[in-house]
Amino acid sequence: DGGITQSPKYLFRKEGQNVTLSCEQNLNHDAMYWYRQDPGQGLRLIYYSQIVNDFQKGDIAEGYSVSREKKESFPLTVTSAQKNPTAFYLCASSTVDSGVTEAFFGQGTRLTVV
Amino acid sequence: SQKIEQNSEALNIQEGKTATLTCNYTNYSPAYLQWYRQDPGRGPVFLLLIRENEKEKRKERLKVTFDTTLKQSLFHITASQPADSATYLCALASNSGTYKYIFGTGTRLKVLA
Numbered sequence: 001d002g003g004i005t006q007s008p009k010y011l012f013r014k015e016g017q018n019v020t021l022s023c024e025q026n027l028n029h030d031a032m033y034w035y036r037q038d039p040g041q042g043l044r045l046i047y048y049s050q051i052v053n054d055f056q057k058g059d060i061a062e063g064y065s066v067s068r069e070k071k072e073s074f075p076l077t078v079t080s081a082q083k084n085p086t087a088f089y090l091c092a093s094s095t096v097d098s099g100v101t102e103a104f105f106g107q108g109t110r111l112t113v114v
Numbered sequence: 115s116q117k118i119e120q121n122s123e124a125l126n127i128q129e130g131k132t133a134t135l136t137c138n139y140t141n142y143s144p145a146y147l148q149w150y151r152q153d154p155g156r157g158p159v160f161l162l163l164i165r166e167n168e169k170e171k172r173k174e175r176l177k178v179t180f181d182t183t184l185k186q187s188l189f190h191i192t193a194s195q196p197a198d199s200a201t202y203l204c205a206l207a208s209n210s211g212t213y214k215y216i217f218g219t220g221t222r223l224k225v226l227a
Contacts, residue, residue, distance in 0.1 A: 092157075
């Protein structure tokens with residue numbers, strides 16, 4: 001089955017620790033995205049990548065880092081510099097070769113700082 | 115700055131009625147507007163995409179309108195069912211070559227049996 005997989009589903013982090021959220025897709029999509037969702041709020045863009053080895057900051061990139069070494073993978077690291085990391089994190093992917101199309105989302109990772 | 119507004123209050127309607135959700139935007143000229151459905155604890159699922167040169171799009175019981183003059187999109191679910199209860203998000207994208215989706219806050223719909 002083609003799709004986008006995020007892991008883990010739940011993640012607990014101690015203050016001061018870095019954690020990495022995994023996102024893998026087998027849809028052969030060029031573009032991948034990371035969003036953050038807080039309760040009662042919409043999705044806010046953290047980082048996005050349209051091609052391997054290239055990525056751009058979104059609206060709330062501070063305290064986060066990404067890499068795009070493979071087309072299939074776009075991991076997100078939440079660093080200790082992120083002041084309020086507890087949130088629901090969503091990864092998405094889309095094609096870019098025929099204009100804007102739908103974004104496919106993973107099931108999300110809920111990160112809690114303890 | 116770019117802003118997308120959706121009614122933050124939940125919308126409750128009776129089963130069988132038409133639900134109408136609104137998406138307004140400012141400081142943006144999107145070429146594409148999309149609607150997604152999100153269930154609690156899950157990722158959004160794509161429903162419909164409409165382009166700036168299209169006035170209306172339909173898919174089964176769903177209808178979307180896009181008024182670039184009013185900077186508004188309306189999303190209609192006809193003959194609503196309890197299974198339609200979810201949060202609905204609108205998203206905008208430009209045709210600038212940067213494939214970046216900007217999402218609204220979503221409107222929670224509850225269809226009462």
